[in-house]
Structure formats: structure tokens, C-alpha cells
Amino acid sequence: MDELKEARFWTAGEGGSVRCGVCPHGCVVEEGRRGRCGVRGNVGGRMRSLVWGRAAAVAVDPVEKKPLYHFLPGGRVLSVGTLGCNLSCRFCQNDGLSRASAEEVEALAGERALEPEEVAAAARGRGVPMVAFTYNEPAVWAEWAAETAAACREVGVRSVAVTNGYVAGKAREAFFGAMDAANVDLKAFSEGFYRKQCGARLGPVLETLEWIRRESRCWLEVTTLVIPGLNDSDGELEALSGWVAEKLGAETPLHLSAFYGACEMAGAAPTPVGTLLRARRIAAGAGLKHVYLGNVRVEGGGDTRCAGCGAVLVEREGFGARVRWGEGEGAAAAGRCPVCGRRCGGVWE
Ligand code: SF4
Known part of the structure; x- marks a missing residue:
């Protein structure tokens, strides 16, 4: 078993505890315990990343699948994911990875770690121009993602992140500073939704989006999973689209994706195509120039x-x-x- 890497972005607390600074949860973690994401733990009074380099999912996808539509269209991307997430979305579309059990994380931590240079060489060697940090939330393994992105840059491979944007401070700077592009979820436009459905807050996600736009060179696209009855009212869609147009720019691509029942909402009905078409009209009415429909086949929707x-x-x-x-x-x-x-x-x- 490879040694577990010491994490960055933490400070020592009282009585051997550690405080994680990666995301706004700011978990205080006692010796032998893990943070809310389940993959950052206190080992001997130091914070360790339990999934540093431990790939739980690897595939070569088209970049459109991330989705990124204004970034090397049609390009192939070597996609890597691990386990864990700092949000607890009831509708998670990838809960097999994001909600992995403590035992599954333990087992993965025992695997050999992939060095950043190995990933960069694998992409380059196969003629794949991009690497994606995706499938589960990459911010909870921000160190490995940022180091791998740096190794990729060295050999002319670009890096993209698919993320919930729930990341703060130095971790946010290191993570997005290393990326060439990101697709960030904006799951809704109400604090109530983020609190009740995701166990998080909207405000920090908006801060991240503005920070990327203002402070980084990372190309930014935004995705909203439209869920019937939860975030699809005209008022909420108008507010969300208007905010994106005003704060991020009218040419920021917005992906409106269809929801399919999953996780705690496994029995829920999928998003009707008519709802997505209405959402697209509202977004266009708010001034957005590039609105795409995802997870659904609508002629010209992409x-x-x-x-x-x-x-x-x-x-x-x-x-x-x-x-x-x-x-x-x-x-x-x-x-x-x-x-x-x-x-x-x-x-x-
Ligand atoms: S990244 Fe994980 S351990 Fe760190 S604050 Fe967020 S949930 Fe807690």
C-alpha cells in the first residue's frame, strides 16, 4: 500500500484535531476521523488525502460529455474520478462514487497511487489532448487534481474540471488556477434548495463562479440540472439566468440538463422536454447567448x-x-x- 499523502489546505486545531480549509464546511476532524466528504482524514494529528491518486473510474470520453461545448469541440478527454463528495445531493446522478462507504474508501486508499506524471504521459502517449477531473467531486482531492493538471501542462495536455464549485480560499486558487477549463454546477438559485437538497449553501458557489471569471484564466461553463418541482419555476430560472448573464457574462455557456430519478430521488419522474424548452426560453430572455439542452435529444439543442x-x-x-x-x-x-x-x-x- 502506498503511503497516504499529507493534504494541503488545513490547520492544526485543539487536542490533535485538524481543520480542513478546502470547502466552506470547514470540518474540524478529530484523530482517526474523516471530514464530511469521507476522503480527508486526521491521521496522527495531520490531515491526509485518502484518495490522492487513487482512481476509481477512468475512461476516454468526448469533451461534449463533460459537458464543455466551447472548449476544443469534438476533442477526446481522459477522464479520472475517485470517491467522495462534500455535498449530499438527494438527486445525485453518480452516487456510486460520491457516496462510497467508509469501507470502499478504505479499500481504494490501499490501492497504488497514480503519479501525476503517469496520467499526463498516458494522455499524451495516446494522443488525447485533455485530462478531466470528474465523476465525483474533484475539489475534495484538490491536491492531486492540481498537481496532475500541472504535470499535464508540462507536456502540452490541457486539464478540465467538472465540479460543484463548493471550494474556498487557497484550495480554490490552487485548483482553478491549474485548470484550463471548468464546468461548474449551479444546482439552483435558492439557499433553501442548497440547504435542503444538497446540505450546502448557494453563496459560496456564486463566489466561486465570480472568482473564476474575475481572477483566473480558466474557461468557464455552467450546468443546471433542471428538476421538476424543485428548481424549475419561472422565477427561479429567471433569477439564475439573469445572475449568470450579469455576473459571468452573456456569452457564458449555460447547460440545462434533464434530471432522471436517482439516489434518494430514484422514483421521481424525469424532466419533461417541455420544461427544458421553457427554461431555455427564459435563459435566452435573460440575455444568455449560448444555452444548451443536455441529457435529452432535441434537434439543434446542442x-x-x-x-x-x-x-x-x-x-x-x-x-x-x-x-x-x-x-x-x-x-x-x-x-x-x-x-x-x-x-x-x-x-x-
Ligand atoms: S473538503 Fe471534506 S474535509 Fe474538507 S471541509 Fe470540505 S467536506 Fe470537510
């Missing part, structure tokens, strides 16, 4: 259109993507509308 003239720039079918700006015409053409010449926000090459 196409990227020019914010100026409406021409299709990237056509999507399922997770496949075809760009419309003459491929092979070089950097000047990438992301530029072939009809009106307007450049679309994103990272296209």
Missing part, C-alpha cells in the same frame, strides 16, 4: 450558434461535434463565424 447572426458554428449530434468554420484554415478561422466573422467566446484550438 448546436453552437453565432451570437451575432445566428449561424451554426458547431453542429452536434449526440456527443459528436462538427465545426463549421473551415477546418484547416488555421487559428484565425477557429471560433470565427463563417458568415459574419464574429468571434465566439471559447477555446477552439
Whole structure:
């Protein structure tokens, strides 16, 4: 068994306890115990990351699946996840990883750790241009994600994070500072939803989103899982979309995804297509230029259109993507509308 890595972003507390600074929960963890995420523990008065480098899920996906639609469209991404999460969403779509038992975390901690350079070399060696930290919440293993992203940058591989944005302070800086792109969940636009459905707060997520936009060079996209009866009222969708347009910019891509019953809401009905279409109308009415529908097949629902003239720039079918700006015409053409010449926000090459 590899030794467990000492974590960063913690301070010593009283009586041998440690206080974690990764996320707004700020867990105070006694000797031999773990924080709420289940994967950061106090071992001998020091905080350890129990899942540093321990991959529980690995796959090569299209970047559209993350979803990131304005970041190297059609590109393949080596996706890695571990176990644990700092939120407890009742509707979690990936609870097999995020809600792993203490025994499962223990077993994974006993596995060999993947060094950051190994992941970078694996992606580069296979000609995969990106690595994603995804499947479970990567902020709870922010150290390994940030170190791996740095190793990837060394060899010309980009890094992307799929995250709930519930991360604070130095951990937030280190984590998003290392990433080239992120898709951050904005699960709803009410404190009540975050408190009751996720065991968290909305405010810190909004802070993270603004911080990324203002302080980092990380390309940002936002996802909202639209859940019937919980976050799909006209008023809430208007408030959410208006906030994104005002604080993050009207060209920030917003992904409105269909919910399917899972986790504690396994028996709940899925999101009707009509609800997603209404949500898209509201988001567009709030001024957002790039609103996408996910987890559902709606013709044109995943196409990227020019914010100026409406021409299709990237056509999507399922997770496949075809760009419309003459491929092979070089950097000047990438992301530029072939009809009106307007450049679309994103990272296209
Ligand atoms: S990352 Fe985990 S241990 Fe740290 S504060 Fe958040 S829930 Fe607690």
C-alpha cells in the first residue's frame, strides 16, 4: 500500500484535531476521523488525502460529455474520478462514487497511487489532448487534481474540471488556477434548495463562479440540472439566468440538463422536454447567448450558434461535434463565424 499523502489546505486545531480549509464546511476532524466528504482524514494529528491518486473510474470520453461545448469541440478527454463528495445531493446522478462507504474508501486508499506524471504521459502517449477531473467531486482531492493538471501542462495536455464549485480560499486558487477549463454546477438559485437538497449553501458557489471569471484564466461553463418541482419555476430560472448573464457574462455557456430519478430521488419522474424548452426560453430572455439542452435529444439543442447572426458554428449530434468554420484554415478561422466573422467566446484550438 502506498503511503497516504499529507493534504494541503488545513490547520492544526485543539487536542490533535485538524481543520480542513478546502470547502466552506470547514470540518474540524478529530484523530482517526474523516471530514464530511469521507476522503480527508486526521491521521496522527495531520490531515491526509485518502484518495490522492487513487482512481476509481477512468475512461476516454468526448469533451461534449463533460459537458464543455466551447472548449476544443469534438476533442477526446481522459477522464479520472475517485470517491467522495462534500455535498449530499438527494438527486445525485453518480452516487456510486460520491457516496462510497467508509469501507470502499478504505479499500481504494490501499490501492497504488497514480503519479501525476503517469496520467499526463498516458494522455499524451495516446494522443488525447485533455485530462478531466470528474465523476465525483474533484475539489475534495484538490491536491492531486492540481498537481496532475500541472504535470499535464508540462507536456502540452490541457486539464478540465467538472465540479460543484463548493471550494474556498487557497484550495480554490490552487485548483482553478491549474485548470484550463471548468464546468461548474449551479444546482439552483435558492439557499433553501442548497440547504435542503444538497446540505450546502448557494453563496459560496456564486463566489466561486465570480472568482473564476474575475481572477483566473480558466474557461468557464455552467450546468443546471433542471428538476421538476424543485428548481424549475419561472422565477427561479429567471433569477439564475439573469445572475449568470450579469455576473459571468452573456456569452457564458449555460447547460440545462434533464434530471432522471436517482439516489434518494430514484422514483421521481424525469424532466419533461417541455420544461427544458421553457427554461431555455427564459435563459435566452435573460440575455444568455449560448444555452444548451443536455441529457435529452432535441434537434439543434446542442448546436453552437453565432451570437451575432445566428449561424451554426458547431453542429452536434449526440456527443459528436462538427465545426463549421473551415477546418484547416488555421487559428484565425477557429471560433470565427463563417458568415459574419464574429468571434465566439471559447477555446477552439
Ligand atoms: S473538503 Fe471534506 S474535509 Fe474538507 S471541509 Fe470540505 S467536506 Fe470537510
